Amino acid sequence: MSTVIRSAGLGKKYRSRWALSDCSLEVPSGRVVGLVGPNGAGKSTFLNLAVGMLAPSAGEIEVLGERPTGRSAPRTRVGYVGQDTPTYAGLSVADHLRLGAHLNPGWDETQARQRVARLGLDPKQRAGRLSGGQRAQLALTLGLAKRPELLLLDEPVAALDPLARREFLQDLMEAVAEQDLSVVLSSHLVSDVERACDFLIVLVDSRVQVAGDIEELLGSHLRLTGPRRDPATLPAAQEVVTASHTDRQSTYVVRTDAPVLDPAWEVSRLTLEDLVLAYMSRQALARADARPSLEALR
């Protein structure tokens, strides 16, 4: 398996506050990676470090085998579309395509033109006169036509209407299949991740909570419901992600590779949303310093 992003102990600090801390990851190539987390979790910070717009305060990051801020940074091999869908207000759609062709050795003119036509964007229209969603589409078109090996997208679909969003994710999956492309996209929407992604990173409070192949993660997480039970009595092979209790009943989300043999438990699988929410609420509990003791969670 080759790796497109590798980070070890990566961190970024603003004054005394860590925007990203202790991030150690290996992102495999040829995947569409969903980077999910609440506002302020550190998603943009991670993407900015990967594209070389920020330098780490701690640890290191390699993208396509190179340091993103170094001399041999793979700038032409990495596409990036930021949250603010960067376009030049005074330039027309056609000007943007010309600029893209000028700046990028691997520029795919046909793809860019076809996409602009399919989206119904007027080549003569200035970017400043496009709607927010149209500007986002233009920025995404530029990102794809660059034909990067790795495409980093920060909230790419936030400004798009539901149909446009679905079509864009479809385009992305086709590009991955046809162009030998890897993608990391940040999103608040688990439904988008579910539709397009096969690898998940959950980031909360500047820390990676869980990362891995989505099918494997869904296969190794279970919900156990049964008679009320203290977490200390669970087998060591069952890592507790979340726990909640009523007077008589306990519900755990556990990570385990071993089968659950205890007949007292009703065992069920998680949806991707359940999984993401479990890791988010675990971190929220840790933040509130409410360890999952039976009393605290009553």
Ligand SMILES: Nc1ncnc2c1ncn2[C@@H]1O[C@H](COP(=O)(O)OP(=O)(O)OP(=O)(O)O)[C@@H](O)[C@H]1O
């Ligand atoms: N330039 C900056 N100066 C100071 N703090 C910053 C700066 N940029 C980001 N931060 C802080 O770093 C943390 C992580 O921010 P980041 O933008 O990476 O989060 P995010 O997960 O992308 O959030 P969102 O989903 O809202 O875009 C936040 O607490 C934010 O306030």
